[in-house]
Amino acid sequence: MTRQEKKFSGVALEGKHRINLTVNGQLYELAIGRGAGKVNPSDTLSFTLRETLGLTGTKVSCDSGACGACTVLMDGRAVLSCMMLSIECDGKEVTTIEGLKDPKTGELDPLQQSFIDHTAFQCGFCTPGMIMSSKALLNDNPSPTEEEVKEALSGNFCRCITHYHVVDAVMDAAKKGVESK
Amino acid sequence: MTNYRFIGKSTQRKDALDIVTGKAKFINDFTLPDMLYGKVLRSPLPHANIKSIDVTEAKSFPGVKAVLTYKDVPDWMAGSAPQHVRILDSKVRYVGEAVALVAAETEDIGAEALRLIKVEYESLPAVYDVEEATQPDAPQLYEKFPRNILPQGIRVFGLHPLQEVVIGDIEKGLEDADFVIEGTCSYENIPNPMPPESPAVIAAWEGPDTLNVWLGSQGPHIVKVALEKWMGSINIRSVGYSVGASYGSKYMSWQYTMPAAALAQATGRPVKLSYGKAEHLAAFTVRLGSRIHGKVGIKKDGTVTFLSGDWLVNTGAFSEASQAMVAVGCGEAQLILRCPNWSFKPKVVCTNRTASGQVRGFGGQELKCALLPILALGMEKAGIDPVDFFKRNYVKPGEGYYWRDGEWWVCEGIDYTKAIEKGAETFGWKEKWKGWLKPTSVKGAKRRGVGVGIHGNADAGEDVSEAFVRLETNGTAIIYCGLPEHGTGQRTNICKMVAEILQIPLDRVSVTPADSLVNPVEIGPVGSRGTYAIGSAVIAAAEDAKEQLFEKVARNLKVKPEDLETLDGMVYVKGKPEARISWGKGMNYSGTCLGRGRFESDFSKPNFMMIFTEVEVDTTTGKIDLIRVVGATDVGQIIDPLCLTNQLDGCLGSAGIDSALFEEAVLDTRLGRIMNLNMIDYKWRTFAELPEMEHVILETPFSTHRFHAIGVGEITPSPGPPAVLMAVSNAIGVWMHDYPLTPDKVLSSLGKIAATKRGERA
Numbered sequence: 001m002t003r004q005e006k007k008f009s010g011v012a013l014e015g016k017h018r019i020n021l022t023v024n025g026q027l028y029e030l031a032i033g034r035g036a037g038k039v040n041p042s043d044t045l046s047f048t049l050r051e052t053l054g055l056t057g058t059k060v061s062c063d064s065g066a067c068g069a070c071t072v073l074m075d076g077r078a079v080l081s082c083m084m085l086s087i088e089c090d091g092k093e094v095t096t097i098e099g100l101k102d103p104k105t106g107e108l109d110p111l112q113q114s115f116i117d118h119t120a121f122q123c124g125f126c127t128p129g130m131i132m133s134s135k136a137l138l139n140d141n142p143s144p145t146e147e148e149v150k151e152a153l154s155g156n157f158c159r160c161i162t163h164y165h166v167v168d169a170v171m172d173a174a175k176k177g178v179e180s181k
Numbered sequence: 182m183t184n185y186r187f188i189g190k191s192t193q194r195k196d197a198l199d200i201v202t203g204k205a206k207f208i209n210d211f212t213l214p215d216m217l218y219g220k221v222l223r224s225p226l227p228h229a230n231i232k233s234i235d236v237t238e239a240k241s242f243p244g245v246k247a248v249l250t251y252k253d254v255p256d257w258m259a260g261s262a263p264q265h266v267r268i269l270d271s272k273v274r275y276v277g278e279a280v281a282l283v284a285a286e287t288e289d290i291g292a293e294a295l296r297l298i299k300v301e302y303e304s305l306p307a308v309y310d311v312e313e314a315t316q317p318d319a320p321q322l323y324e325k326f327p328r329n330i331l332p333q334g335i336r337v338f339g340l341h342p343l344q345e346v347v348i349g350d351i352e353k354g355l356e357d358a359d360f361v362i363e364g365t366c367s368y369e370n371i372p373n374p375m376p377p378e379s380p381a382v383i384a385a386w387e388g389p390d391t392l393n394v395w396l397g398s399q400g401p402h403i404v405k406v407a408l409e410k411w412m413g414s415i416n417i418r419s420v421g422y423s424v425g426a427s428y429g430s431k432y433m434s435w436q437y438t439m440p441a442a443a444l445a446q447a448t449g450r451p452v453k454l455s456y457g458k459a460e461h462l463a464a465f466t467v468r469l470g471s472r473i474h475g476k477v478g479i480k481k482d483g484t485v486t487f488l489s490g491d492w493l494v495n496t497g498a499f500s501e502a503s504q505a506m507v508a509v510g511c512g513e514a515q516l517i518l519r520c521p522n523w524s525f526k527p528k529v530v531c532t533n534r535t536a537s538g539q540v541r542g543f544g545g546q547e548l549k550c551a552l553l554p555i556l557a558l559g560m561e562k563a564g565i566d567p568v569d570f571f572k573r574n575y576v577k578p579g580e581g582y583y584w585r586d587g588e589w590w591v592c593e594g595i596d597y598t599k600a601i602e603k604g605a606e607t608f609g610w611k612e613k614w615k616g617w618l619k620p621t622s623v624k625g626a627k628r629r630g631v632g633v634g635i636h637g638n639a640d641a642g643e644d645v646s647e648a649f650v651r652l653e654t655n656g657t658a659i660i661y662c663g664l665p666e667h668g669t670g671q672r673t674n675i676c677k678m679v680a681e682i683l684q685i686p687l688d689r690v691s692v693t694p695a696d697s698l699v700n701p702v703e704i705g706p707v708g709s710r711g712t713y714a715i716g717s718a719v720i721a722a723a724e725d726a727k728e729q730l731f732e733k734v735a736r737n738l739k740v741k742p743e744d745l746e747t748l749d750g751m752v753y754v755k756g757k758p759e760a761r762i763s764w765g766k767g768m769n770y771s772g773t774c775l776g777r778g779r780f781e782s783d784f785s786k787p788n789f790m791m792i793f794t795e796v797e798v799d800t801t802t803g804k805i806d807l808i809r810v811v812g813a814t815d816v817g818q819i820i821d822p823l824c825l826t827n828q829l830d831g832c833l834g835s836a837g838i839d840s841a842l843f844e845e846a847v848l849d850t851r852l853g854r855i856m857n858l859n860m861i862d863y864k865w866r867t868f869a870e871l872p873e874m875e876h877v878i879l880e881t882p883f884s885t886h887r888f889h890a891i892g893v894g895e896i897t898p899s900p901g902p903p904a905v906l907m908a909v910s911n912a913i914g915v916w917m918h919d920y921p922l923t924p925d926k927v928l929s930s931l932g933k934i935a936a937t938k939r940g941e942r943a
């Protein structure tokens with residue numbers, strides 16, 4: 001047993017042997033345990049998404065809840081996937097950056113388009129997390145003020161300093177979203 | 182101004198769709214079949230000999246494939262210069278230095294194996310202060326560096342690299358001066374560039390003499406060149422991925438690539454070595470420590486008569502490229518100061534903390550942060566406005582300087598006076614500047630102040646770039662260039678340049694992956710050379726390809742090549758739109774047009790950046806708010822406006838402006854440990870605290886570039902920290918010289934609390 005397994009072997013799994021996780025509309029039944037395709041009790045959600053399901057669009061930077069790079073939507077709200085254990089996500093619905101496009105038409109989410117139009121990225125490493133946090137904001141508040149955008153994104157680290165373009169992109173997407181309603 | 186089809190227009194970045202959909206591949210998004218994971222055991226002590234090391238238990242742990250110690254790693258030496266760093270050594274020199282390497286089936290297994298390695302250390306005294314380290318009785322890090330001083334005269338840039346600035350006669354300067362001031366200023370808070378993506382690499386051997394590495398380096402080609410030099414006669418193929426930012430730090434990249442190569446060699450399998458964030462912050466590139474004891478002579482009219490001083494450069498446990506950075510810093514000092522008499526002497530010193538290396542600003546920012554505040558003392562004495570001072574002093578066409586190669590270069594660039602004036606006007610400098618140590622405004626406990634900094638770099642034309650451009654029969658073009666994308670949009674920008682020359686839609690131009698097997702020599706997007714040096718090589722290749730195409734077509738149509746022009750994949754005879762032929766036909770659907778371009782070093786064209794800042798200091802709490810930033814530059818010609826503003830906004834981050842305000846690696850000198858090895862305790866600016874930001878971007882044509890561009894490159898943050906220091910000093914009416922200007926220091930400068938020394942507890 002590795003150290004992490006020992007640490008988490010006390011988590012009550014309530015006799016469960018698998019978890020159900022819906023990611024981007026697709027249901028995954030994942031066995032709990034060790035080995036390929038399984039979910040270790042110590043696996044974080046970001047690990048499961050990236051390493052087990054191959055959804056590498058979600059990025060990990062600090063791996064400790066400080067930077068927002070790993071932000072995904074869980075039941076519509078922004079969460080830090082590096083701070084959640086996958087076994088705690090049983091029955092949840094997760095959306096990652098890969099799932100933002102319209103599944104039928106393949107059309108980009110207006111936020112994604114707006115990030116492109118404003119070149120709201122430099123290295124692009126923080127961008128998936130930025131877009132997911134912005135998405136959660138607009139879900140909640142379709143026409144935020146600039147201050148509200150800044151507040152909502154203040155947990156997202158961007159070292160290249162793309163903040164200014166990101167604020168423009170989110171405001172613009174919000175404006176277009178409201179106009180098209 | 183020329184009206185271009187792509188240049189200067191906002192175009193979608195080529196990788197935009199991949200970035201916003203999560204498809205862009207960074208190195209950690211990539212695995213190889215059969216790949217193992219590397220892990221590093223790191224030293225808990227700042228200076229120690231390894232007395233014994235027992236790996237038996239770790240080796241027999243299930244899933245562990247190799248455990249390496251200093252006894253069994255290859256004798257590869259790195260570091261510059263001379264080489265002095267082993268991947269593992271019998272001695273450790275900083276907390277976090279590698280002690281043992283493990284390769285295992287999973288990261289968890291590797292981490293567990295590290296815990297099973299038993300090391301006995303013989304602790305040695307450690308030294309952290311750059312001056313204490315040079316004392317005769319100081320602990321010595323390397324036998325070959327007496328008093329911990331790295332040798333000078335090393336061939337970092339050619340035969341006689343610049344290692345000091347000695348010009349004229351200091352005595353004469355003393356005589357001519359109306360005022361002589363003396364001061365010490367340090368930029369020693371060891372800020373971390375902290376790119377979001379930590380260093381990572383995959384290494385795999387093909388047979389005994391070919392090593393493949395995949396990594397997020399800013400200069401994949403230079404990784405190949407350096408490793409081939411240091412690892413003996415092997416071939417290296419280096420493939421660059423999207424860089425999760427670097428800010429210079431992931432340029433050489435041998436620090437993590439060589440250990441991965443050793444593990445891959447020992448196991449015969451591919452090995453990924455990926456740093457965690459704490460490892461990244463504890464054991465990877467930080468800025469140089471910079472301390473200047475300087476003396477300046479100045480006349481009443483603001484003319485500087487001499488500058489003398491010692492520049493003490495703390496490189497930490499080893500030098501990645503410190504003498505090279507010092508050479509560039511010495512050159513850059515001369516760009517901002519017109520002065521007949523110099524005696525400016527750097528010393529690069531090793532100490533027992535994590536090593537310093539290349540970071541955006543490459544020696545120049547570290548120098549400016551310590552030098553400008555000393556010059557400011559002189560300006561204060563003479564009662565000179567700093568904007569006027571910089572206007573008078575910044576290098577003009579026809580004026581000369583010694584550059585990093587030790588040669589005397591004469592500026593053939595442009596005069597940046599207009600950019601300075603426009604910047605000052607936009608900022609409202611005249612209205613806000615009230616004189617030295619005078620606040621702009623006072624409202625109760627809140628005092629505002631303004632400050633300004635300046636920087637320039639003649640490296641925009643440094644080193645060699647080569648590129649090929651291949652025309653396809655279907656009217657598309659491929660650029661062969663070893664340029665990775667590290668955030669500036671440069672891979673797209675070179676496509677724009679080629680599309681402009683060939684007059685084809687932008688989506689018909691692509692760039693090869695940054696793979697050293699495919700591409701010619703490319704030093705990489707460093708030293709602000711992206712637009713000028715790399716751009717010029719690519720442009721030359723495109724022009725060459727076009728020429729070859731026109732020659733073929735001219736023969737075909739029985740006209741002269743100069744009678745031809747091309748648009749959207751068709752070649753026309755000028756003035757006769759009916760006489761046309763497609764690229765494919767022109768090339769007879771067989772044969773290739775492969776254009777070749779090369780750029781050679783040219784240090785005669787400095788670029789320019791100035792930053793104006795306004796701060797508000799709360800004199801009750803000591804908190805400083807950065808209110809407004811105005812950047813001023815002249816880029817010759819904008820290539821892409823949004824990529825440019827992104828780059829200019831970058832002045833806050835990557836150990837830039839904020840390294841004056843709150844960024845620091847807090848070194849506890851009792852333990853030798855950096856105490857804030859996470860992204861909560863290492864402070865960074867959030868969206869909620871963005872200052873107002875404005876850019877003044879002039880476009881004065883640079884005649885020697887095909888599109889008249891010079892760019893701005895890496896220097897956007899560099900003038901920032903001293904500008905903030907000046908602004909805060911003016912706001913509170915007391916000189917502050919101790920980066921970063923945390924609230925406690927503000928309050929102690931105001932005499933409200935007792936001062937604490939760095940590394941001590943309050």
Ligand code: FES
Pocket residue numbers: 059060061062063064065066067068069070071080081082083
């Ligand atoms: S990676 Fe999850 S918050 Fe930083």
Ligand code: FES
Pocket residue numbers: 121122123124125126127157158159160161162377425426668
């Ligand atoms: S774009 Fe590089 S960190 Fe945000």
